[in-house]
Amino acid sequence: ETGVTQTPRHLVMGMTNKKSLKCEQHLGHNAMYWYKQSAKKPLELMFVYSLEERVENNSVPSRFSPECPNSSHLFLHLHTLQPEDSALYLCASSPRLGNTIYFGEGSWLTVV
Amino acid sequence: AQSVTQLGSHVSVSEGALVLLRCNYSSSVPPYLFWYVQYPNQGLQLLLKYTSAATLVKGINGFEAEFKKSETSFHLTKPSAHMSDAAEYFCAVIQESGNTPLVFGKGTRLSVIA
Numbered sequence: 001e002t003g004v005t006q007t008p009r010h011l012v013m014g015m016t017n018k019k020s021l022k023c024e025q026h027l028g029h030n031a032m033y034w035y036k037q038s039a040k041k042p043l044e045l046m047f048v049y050s051l052e053e054r055v056e057n058n059s060v061p062s063r064f065s066p067e068c069p070n071s072s073h074l075f076l077h078l079h080t081l082q083p084e085d086s087a088l089y090l091c092a093s094s095p096r097l098g099n100t101i102y103f104g105e106g107s108w109l110t111v112v
Numbered sequence: 113a114q115s116v117t118q119l120g121s122h123v124s125v126s127e128g129a130l131v132l133l134r135c136n137y138s139s140s141v142p143p144y145l146f147w148y149v150q151y152p153n154q155g156l157q158l159l160l161k162y163t164s165a166a167t168l169v170k171g172i173n174g175f176e177a178e179f180k181k182s183e184t185s186f187h188l189t190k191p192s193a194h195m196s197d198a199a200e201y202f203c204a205v206i207q208e209s210g211n212t213p214l215v216f217g218k219g220t221r222l223s224v225i226a
Contacts, residue, residue, distance in 0.1 A: 002155065033213060042218040043202070056213065090155055098211045100146065101204075103155035 003027040004104035006091050012110045013081065021076040021107045023091030031097045032074040034066060035090040037106070043090075049074060050097045081111045114139040114205045116186075118217035126225050131175075131190040133220050135203035138184065145186040146204040146214065147177055156202060162186060173197070198224045 004025045013019050025032065034046040048056035049068040063085075065077040074091055091104040119134040137143055144163045148156040160171025167179040173196075177188045188201060200221050204214040 002157070004155075006155075031213075043216045045213060048213055092156075094213075097213065098206055100158060100161060101214050102158065103148075105155045108153075 002102055002104060004091055004093055004102055006089075006104035006107050008107060009105065010108045010110075012112060013078065014112055015081060015083070017081075018077070018079040020078065021089055021091075021109070023074040023076075023104055025072055025074075025091075025093040025102075025104075027093055027095075027102060029093035029095050029102075030071055031094045031099070032068060032071070033092040033094075033101065034074065034076050035092065035103075036087050037090055038087040047076075048097070055097065078109070081109075083111050085109065086111045114143060114207060114215050116145075116203045116205045116215060116217040118201075118203050118220050120220055121218065122221045122223065124223040124225060125193045127195055128192050131188070131193045131197065131222065133188040133201050133203075133222065135177075135186045135188065135217060136184050137186060137203075137205045139205060139207060141207050143205045143207060145177075145179060146206075147171065147175070147186075147188050148202040148204060148216075149173075150200040150202065150219075152199070159188070159201070193222075193224045195224050195226065198222055 031050045036044040047066040067075040088106045090106045092101045094101045115138045146161045147159040149159045150156045160169045162179045170176045203217040
């Protein structure tokens with residue numbers, strides 16, 4: 001139990017589907033993050049939110065759309081994905097930007 | 113800007129042998145340094161962190177790391193490897209009093225041979 005919960009843990013979706021990944025943190029943190037982890041590639045920071053405002057977007061394709069309705073919840077909305085988007089998507093939080101990051105267990109996404 | 117370099121994408125040791133995973137950092141200001149571990153099919157878990165207190169930091173599962181400013185290093189060690197230590201290990205850095213996310217290395221996969 002890390003204090004950061006991700007659902008679903010596994011998701012298979014077609015290229016024309018629309019789905020969402022959900023992340024909830026129970027740590028009272030003010031910053032939340034989405035990372036992508038593909039096989040044989042380094043961790044990629046996708047989005048950063050601090051106090052519910054997006055502060056960093058690392059050239060992520062528009063088919064990935066984040067949403068942070070409050071400091072405890074973070075979503076990643078997915079639409080018209082490609083097979084190369086198949087990866088482990090990790091959510092994380094920290095007390096504030098620049099502090100120790102705590103990760104969730106990840107959501108395994110397979111695009112078929 | 114900060115960065116970390118992990119030497120060796122894959123390290124293999126025998127059970128009971130010393131574990132040494134290397135991390136060198138680059139930072140123009142005093143850094144905070146971290147080691148994370150990722151077991152198969154799981155997220156990353158904080159192993160230990162250096163935040164400008166003692167230079168020798170002890171973490172979970174018998175791991176420790178020493179901050180050496182003169183060598184810009186923060187290598188991770190464990191005296192005796194267990195089979196359960198097989199995992200991916202990530203080094204990360206941020207600026208002390210920084211306001212930016214952690215910067216991660218590319219990871220080192222540790223295999224433990226019986």
